[in-house]
Amino acid sequence: MSTEPVHRIGIDLGGTKTEVVLLDEKGNTRLRNRKPTPADQGYEAILDVVVELVEQARLETGQIYSVGIGIPGILDLETDLVLNANTTIMIGHPLRKDLESRLGCPVKIENDANCFALAEATMGAGRNFDTVFGVIMGTGCGGGIVMNGKLHSGHHGIAGEWGHFSIDPAGPQCWCGNKGCIETLISGGGLKKKFQAEHGQERTFPDIVEAARKGTEPEKGFFRQFLDDYGRALGGLISVLDPDAVVLGGGLSNLPELYAEGRQKVLQYTFHKKAKTPILQNELGDSAGVFGAAYL
Numbered sequence: 001m002s003t004e005p006v007h008r009i010g011i012d013l014g015g016t017k018t019e020v021v022l023l024d025e026k027g028n029t030r031l032r033n034r035k036p037t038p039a040d041q042g043y044e045a046i047l048d049v050v051v052e053l054v055e056q057a058r059l060e061t062g063q064i065y066s067v068g069i070g071i072p073g074i075l076d077l078e079t080d081l082v083l084n085a086n087t088t089i090m091i092g093h094p095l096r097k098d099l100e101s102r103l104g105c106p107v108k109i110e111n112d113a114n115c116f117a118l119a120e121a122t123m124g125a126g127r128n129f130d131t132v133f134g135v136i137m138g139t140g141c142g143g144g145i146v147m148n149g150k151l152h153s154g155h156h157g158i159a160g161e162w163g164h165f166s167i168d169p170a171g172p173q174c175w176c177g178n179k180g181c182i183e184t185l186i187s188g189g190g191l192k193k194k195f196q197a198e199h200g201q202e203r204t205f206p207d208i209v210e211a212a213r214k215g216t217e218p219e220k221g222f223f224r225q226f227l228d229d230y231g232r233a234l235g236g237l238i239s240v241l242d243p244d245a246v247v248l249g250g251g252l253s254n255l256p257e258l259y260a261e262g263r264q265k266v267l268q269y270t271f272h273k274k275a276k277t278p279i280l281q282n283e284l285g286d287s288a289g290v291f292g293a294a295y296l
């Protein structure tokens with residue numbers, strides 16, 4: 001009898017909710033459910049929720065299954081401990097070992113940006129391309145690299161973490177310890193802080209964009225600088241990886257300017273005079289995390 005998994009269980013362990021999906025051999029959804037993540041009740045409480053949701057999916061499947069989990073952080077491939085998670089209560093814990101001993105089966109864990117990239121490359125906007133770079137531009141900036149349907153995790157598990165590539169040594173201080181990281185310049189959270197530092201006003205990024213579109217200064221200049229930083233960040237990345245497609249996710253991916261004027265900036269900064277890399281909007285929205293976890 002083959003031991004290849006027939007069904008796939010995916011868990012998206014987010015900062016506020018934890019979601020489970022069970023996919024059958026054809027990729028159809030057999031079960032989907034979510035619960036709040038008890039981030040304020042401690043690490044054990046988070047494990048309890050994950051175990052409970054995996055058990056629900058197991059009851060539903062009579063087949064051999066795999067379990068994949070997406071987390072808002074990085075699992076260090078050398079130490080197997082959680083690093084840099086938004087849900088800080090998980091940092092330093094051996095999440096994989098703990099879940100495997102409670103569930104009694106192997107568990108794959110990846111950060112949520114990698115799950116996003118894998119889902120979009122498998123069943124979303126990047127499904128017809130071999131090498132896909134999935135980019136998250138939300139509160140923070142993350143990314144993942146998928147080649148021929150397989151996630152490239154890298155030696156430490158940080159492959160695709162373009163958000164912490166410093167592109168301006170005189171730029172804003174990043175929480176990671178460096179200055180001018182891409183995340184400080186083109187993520188929703190980074191832009192909010194940057195606008196406040198430059199103009200002394202607390203504004204949300206959608207607010208700034210609306211004013212910029214009406215031609216109001218200083219918002220217009222700020223937004224133009226954002227598109228230039230986006231172009232430099234993504235153009236550099238395309239020069240390194242030369243992917244067949246880039247798929248954008250996260251709240252900022254809804255900005256039409258990223259695919260028009262922003263795209264021109266990207267091509268300007270790419271080391272190829274006639275680069276034609278497609279820059280695509282995601283197709284799966286919020287569902288990418290849980291589907292990507294199932295495909296780990």
Ligand SMILES: [Zn+2]
Nearest residue numbers: 164174176181
């Ligand atoms: Zn950083």
